[in-house]
Amino acid sequence: MERKIIRRMSPNHFNGRGGETPIMIVNHITEGAVQGAVSWLCNPASKASAHFVVARNGDIYQLVDIRNGSWCNGTAIYSKGKYYYKNSTNSIVRGKAVNANLFTVSIEHEGYSYKEGRGALTEEQYQATLWLHRHIINEVKSKYHHDIVVDREHIIGHYEVAPKEKPNCPGPLFPWDRLMKDLQNKGGGAMDNASRVKFDFNNKKFTVDGKLIDGHNYVQARELLEKLGYTVGWDNALREIKIK
Template identity: 50%
Template sequence: MNITQKSSPNHYNGRNGWKPDMIVCHITDGNYDGAVSWLCNPRAEASAHYVVSRAGQVAQLVSLTDAAWCNGTSATAGHAYHYSTSTLPLVRQRATNANYYTISIEHEGMYNQTHGTLTAAQQAATVELIKHIRAEVQRLYGIIIPVDRQHIVGHCEISPREKPTCPGEKFPWTDILRQVQGASQAKPAAIRYALKTATVRSDTTMDITLPLVHSYIYKLTCAAGRPLTNSCNSNIIDISFDHQSGNDYFFRCTAKRRGCAGVAVNGHKIFAVKVV
């Protein structure tokens, strides 16, 4: 796609060891040229990876391998942007600056006029841009950003207290995700499950504590297919498949009721969850 390259000095060099797996959509509350100019100005102390105009123009301000200053969350207790205020389980679990693992797209518009609606050209450009970002992230980092509302999100979900209207309640999430998925979702590939005798490695082997209704993502690595994993007590925790990247399979553990329950792989408990 046609992307105009700009250069903003407002970014971290690198991502502090994180890989980007979340795309965050914003509204500029200003015009396209003004937004690009301001986000490239050192005085702004803010930036974004991309800006999409209402005419469908796209500018890139920050490299995907660097963290833009757009979705910052704080680890300081009581801070207005503390990660715990996010409505997204992944943000709360990671307990760090969300800029490290996010990619930002600003959309030209004024909230009090559009409430997040996009023009046809702007929406089409956003769909193509998200496809481009996913392909580039896979090329650069070897991971696939899932096309779902846990990984393609709004700034209002990162910082709901401070940015409740960004990008706006009329932002066309459903249409964008459906178009990004496209025909490839019409015929899903058959799932290849691993045999119980397959070797499986878990990134979590120590017991964890999980607040009620919160989620925790754990990774199982298996070369033979998707491992079989389950909750030892489904009344307390629920286990669901989240996404796959190569031989890495990610599962979501969600706290349903206070108590303790194990997480098993191939019938053997690998760690326990205490729900508080």
């Protein structure tokens, strides 16, 4: 299922990533309604932004190009204050003497970390962020030739980057286990195994069914070859595939 991304581009970002590659996804909670969050993150006075914001109704907003660093996961390299990178509980952040904004992709989720009835993601919101995580993984692969590892060291919460300043972001009800299982194709979810893959080969455009496994999108060779106009058969005597 393809989803529309609503673009509300923010002026608050780094131009580029200072030579870094996005290797992690960091999840946040807005602690407020989506329109207010998007407005604030696009306001120069806020000095803050995120790459994406996922609304409770499943809408996805993009505020910063994935090739730029957003201002959402900043760590301080030379100061030992609240945002000092060595305070991080994540071994990757703690081991990189670089502003974490330069090697992360940030997702804000509309909601509240503790507010009764608003702390958990809605089902529409969950399916949207599941799709978005996969979209980010594919975009990073396409643009940087890097596979974001699908585990809890590389897909994390803001509280793991800045535990002293943001100890409750994105909150105790964030569905980490379900998200990891669905991204690894070990559990349920509306987007469990199939992911349509688009091809443009010699001006011939088509799509085939794929399967996302550990951040890699795989397609069946037979379907792909037949879409390209080849005939695929099996020679039982020789025990080999014949392609004509």
